[in-house]
Amino acid sequence: MCGIVGLFLKNKAMEPQFGPLLAEMLGVMTDRGPDSAGFAVYGEKAPGSWKMTVRHDHAASVAAALAQAIGAPVTVTARDSHSVLTLPETHQALAREWLAANCPEMTICGDGRSIELYKEIGLPAQVADRFGLRAMAGSHGIGHTRMATESAVTTAGAHPFSTGPDQCLVHNGSLSNHASLRRMLIREGMHFSTDNDSEVAAGYLTWKMAGGATLAQALEAALTDLDGFYTFVVGTETGFAVVRDPISCKPAVMAETDDLVAFASEYRALTGLPGIAGASIFEPEPARVYAWEHA
Amino acid sequence: MEVVDLSVTGKTALNQRLHHLAHHPGEAHWRVLNPDGQHSLAVGLDAPITVEIAGHAGYYCAGMNKQATVIVEGNVGVGVAENMMSGTVHVRGDASQAAGATAHGGLLIIDGNASARCGISMKGINIVVKGSIGHMSAFMAQAGTLVVLGDAGDALGDSIYEARIYVRGQVQSQGADCIAKELRDEHRAELASLLSQAGVTGVAVDEFRRYGSARNLYSFHVDNASQY
Structure with missing residues (x-):
């Protein structure tokens, strides 16, 4: 199953609140992924x-x-x-x-x-507490609660995956062509540290961006080259993006206010965000890339 | 009116109190506060009551409903009114995937949009969506009516049996065996009745196109093998 969350603050004044907000979102997604959890925070640089x-x-x-x-x-x-x-x-x-x-x-x-990335086996709230997420400030970040399907429950198999500088990805779903993509990317000079299908997706985006693509362009290309079920939330040094496979097998809901953009597998994870009552709440459309950049 | 605050009372306790009414008639008007996207709210009701949910609900809201009127003053997650038998479910916001899935009866009104697979395998429910619907809606629909005031996504009515679909906007593509059909007076009357039940005014029935089954995939025929 897996739960994924993402938070992108537009309002710089809210950055000290980033950690508590993401920790809360992650904790609510425990039902979707109690095996392990992880998060990436783009903090002070x-x-x-x-x-x-x-x-x-x-x-x-x-x-x-x-x-x-x-x-x-x-x-x-x-x-x-x-x-x-x-x-x-x-x-x-x-x-x-x-x-x-x-x-x-x-x-x-x-x-x-800017990126700091932590992951461990265990319940999401415990993982967040062990690393002190609540005390972290940040401009944006992503998180994942894992219910493993394609590879073992290990610290290395937990998300997010980072395969390039200041890049990270969380994935809900499973890829069908990760083995052939992995072979292609290894030929292209990429290195992988796990057998996880999601790491291949991260590596694919890193490879595309290293070739000059923007985050949004890399995700557009992924829609053609990746086969399987996926909802991805991706972070870069200044950006944050979301994409779902054309069938939209995995759930997703987003909220946007003047102060923030938030993503979660389920609306429940968004209820603690400031201004949620007046937020624009929408389900990202299949095969459409949503991207935000900090100026 | 009975008010249940879900920040205080658990949803299982709420559902149990509502289920009790199936055999012990009681309070007919309920209001549920702070739903906060919780799943399985007001499921399995079987009493002529009204339940207002003051906010967003999660998955399977008002699933298996019989007799009751459930009003959600927000969005709903996957599978709202799935397998509904009778009664009314009214969503004031948007619905996620598989709204009204497999439902046998009753009326589902969605004021906003419904995403993919709206009315999948519907078996007699009437669904009125005031916005647009996503891809693969009315997939394998068997009976009932799906009315859409906005647009429909890819593969509308794929492998449809006998349900009727009315779309006012654009249809991105029709699924296998789903064809546009003539809008006759009996359909105009049906449409007018459903629009009125859903509180839609100022929309002419002739603005809709009707879609249904070409009935070519009903029985196995070797020439259709690639379509199954």
């Missing part, structure tokens, strides 16, 4: 700095060695099983290279100027 959300038992000591190796400061913010490493953007490629060679057991969940 310091000019010139790069954030890597990683999973490793000894992230702090790895970070110290990394700092020495790349010759640049690396700060560590630990959050339960995940840590955010912050380093100069100029050194991020070097850092990735060093980590891949010297600490292959470290999982990079997501990285970029």
Whole structure:
């Protein structure tokens, strides 16, 4: 089944409320996905700095060695099983290279100027609490509650998936042609870290955007190339988009006010949002790309 | 009037109180506050009562309804009035997918739009949608009437049996075995009656086109094998 949520704040003054709002939405979607949960938050970004959300038992000591190796400061913010490493953007490629060679057991969940990405096995409310979502500020973000169908219940198999800088995707549904797409994308130089069909969808969009497509154009292309059931909510550094397969197998409802745009699998998850009583509430149409960008 | 606040009372308790009326007549007018999109509200009713839901409802609202009038002052999720037998369900906002699915009787009025698969496998229900409907509506519809004041999406009436469909706007495409048919006086009368029951005024019945079954797929015929 799975539950997905997304929140895009138009009103900058509301950014401190982002965490509590997304946590509430995620908690309501527990009925649709009690196996595991995850979320990505586009939070504060310091000019010139790069954030890597990683999973490793000894992230702090790895970070110290990394700092020495790349010759640049690396700060560590630990959050339960995940840590955010912050380093100069100029050194991020070097850092990735060093980590891949010297600490292959470290999982990079997501990285970029703004994104932080957390996921774990367990009930969504517990996952949100473990990572302190309620205390996070953000401009936009997405979340997922998983009821696994295509691959195992593992931390790595939980959503969101991030396959490119500041990009992430959550998926409700299942893809039929993920194996052939995966082969094609691997030939194109993409790397995948799980057997999950949704990671292939994320990788496909990353590949399209790396080729120059906008987020909306990448999603338009996905409508042709992806086969199966899907409702996707996708985030980029400044954007937020939604698309459903042409049959619209999976539920979706959206709300828009002057202050925000919100997505959820079910309306129940939107009831706690400020201004919901006066919001424009609509069901996204099949095979139509909805996208919003921060200026 | 009985007022039930769902922020205080659980929906199972509400449904149990409404079910009790099937065998123990009582309060005829109910108002449900703070529905907040909860699923399965006012399902399985079997009494001549009116239930007003003051907000948005979730899935299967007023499913299996018999006799009752259920008014939703907002949107509804998937499967509103599914398998309704009789009575009236009136949605003041939009309906999600499969509105009125498999329903045998009664009247479903949707003031806004209904999304995909509206009236799928309908078996006698009358549905009036004042907005537009999504794709695959009236799929395998067997009996009843679907009236749409707006447009219809792809594959309208695919594999339809005997239901009648009236559409005032554009039909994106017709499904297998669904054809446009002549609007005769008996249909004008039926349409006028349904529009009046749904409170629609100022719309002429001749603005609608009628669609129904070409009856080519009823019995297996090898020449149609690709269409099944």
